[in-house]
Amino acid sequence: MSDELKALMLNFPREGTLQWIGLRPGYRAPVEPVTEVQALGDHGLVGDHAATAGGKRQVTLIQLEHLYVIAQLTGRERVDPALLRRNLVISGVNLLALRDSRFAIGEVVLIGTGPAAPCSRMEEALGPGGLNAMRGHGGITARVVTGGTLRVGDAVRFDSAAAGAHGDQTEGR
Numbered sequence: 188m189s190d191e192l193k194a195l196m197l198n199f200p201r202e203g204t205l206q207w208i209g210l211r212p213g214y215r216a217p218v219e220p221v222t223e224v225q226a227l228g229d230h231g232l233v234g235d236h237a238a239t240a241g242g243k244r245q246v247t248l249i250q251l252e253h254l255y256v257i258a259q260l261t262g263r264e265r266v267d268p269a270l271l272r273r274n275l276v277i278s279g280v281n282l283l284a285l286r287d288s289r290f291a292i293g294e295v296v297l298i299g300t301g302p303a304a305p306c307s308r309m310e311e312a313l314g315p316g317g318l319n320a321m322r323g324h325g326g327i328t329a330r331v332v333t334g335g336t337l338r339v340g341d342a343v344r345f346d347s348a349a350a351g352a353h354g355d356q357t358e359g360r
Contacts (some may be wrong), residue, residue: 191287191300194283201279201280202279202280202303202342202343202344203277203278203279203280203342203343204277204278204279204340204342204343205275205276205277205292205293205337205338205340205341205342205343206276206278206300206339207220207249207251207268207275207276208220208221208222208223208224208274208276209221209257209268209269209272209273209274209275209276209340210224210232210234210235210258210274210337211235211236211237211272211274211346212234212235212236214236216236217269217299218268218269218270218272218275219234219269220268220269221234221336222338222339223336223338223339224336224337225334225335225337226246226297226331226334226335226336226337227252227331227334228331228332228333228334229241229245229330230245230331230334231245231246232245232246232274232331232337233332235274236299237274238336239273240280242330243300243301243328243330244300244303244328245328245330246274246275246297246328246329246330246331247272247273247274247275247277247303247326247327247329248273248274248275248276248277248303248304248324248326248327248328248329249268249271249273249275249277249282249324249325249326250277250278250280250281250282250283250324251275251277251278251279252278253270253324253326254268254276255264256324257271257313257320257321257324260316260319261313261316261317261320263313263315263317266313270312270313271309271312271325272306272308272312272319273303273325273326274287275287275292275337277292279343280343280344280345282299282326282327283302283327284345285299285345286299286300286301286302286327287299288330288345288346289345289346290343290344290345290346291342291343291344291346292337292341292343293335293336293337293338293341293342294335294336294348295331295333295335295336295337296331296332296333297329297330297331297332297359298329298332299327299329300326300327300329300330301327301328302325302326302328303325303326303327303328304325304326305317305318305321305322305324305325306318309321310337311329314350341349
């Protein structure tokens, strides 16, 4: 990849916003919306069953703009984020561009670890075709690098200070 293309891939038009937070207290348990949550370095979100040391799926994120697409594809007026079983709903920034990067939400630093592929539960949640409606719109997974408190309304920004670093250090436990 050329240096020019690398530089362009580090350029974001604006910050995003954390719009919604949901916790999954147990496997297959209903998602509980909250307005703030503590993120623990290299563990995930306090109160979420996926919070485990060293995991690559400590936090799941989905883009608010994709909820509208999923609603249209499933014939709904809107989609409740809790149905999609993601932890964080972000608006205003392309999450796929953060997939392999360090980024911050408020005081919390995360590193994108991959796509959050939809599971077969989407058929149950969204009806027939729910899995296919989610394909390409499932968001990303992330690991917590630096812990802190996440609050609805927090800014989401690319961590330009750590561009090229992939967050192997864990802070804020």
